[in-house]
Amino acid sequence: MSDLPALPVYGFRADAGGLLSLAITILLPILVGLITRRSTSAGTKAVLLLTLAAVKVILEAWLQAANTAATFEWIPVVYTTAVNLAIAVAVHFGLYRPTGATDAAQRSLVADRPTPPPV
Helix, strand or coil, rough: CCCCCCCCCCCCCCCEEEHHHHHHHHHHHHHHHCCCCCCCCHHHHHHHHHHHHHHHHHHHHHHHHHHHHHCCHHHHHHHHHHHHHHHHHHHHHHHHHHHHHHHHHHHHCCCCCCCCCCC
């Protein structure tokens, strides 16, 4: 159990890798806003956010395992993915949504198609 990759779970250690990982986690809701439409369902956005968090953590775990010659373990990946998702959801509802940052992100790249006028 001692050879598990030490994934950043944002404890009391503030090293450069952990802070970069936290910054990317905080930006995940904005990324979801950039690649979805305003009309996209909340469930789809939640699944996309979970997928992005999981991909981020898997890449971090893979890099950590490759750099330290440790074996890749899924249990820390699942735990860290849950932590990343919780942080991203909290940032979305606590910071981005009240300030309008999510709406601004959704208006910038992928726009809804205008509905044609009724005939």
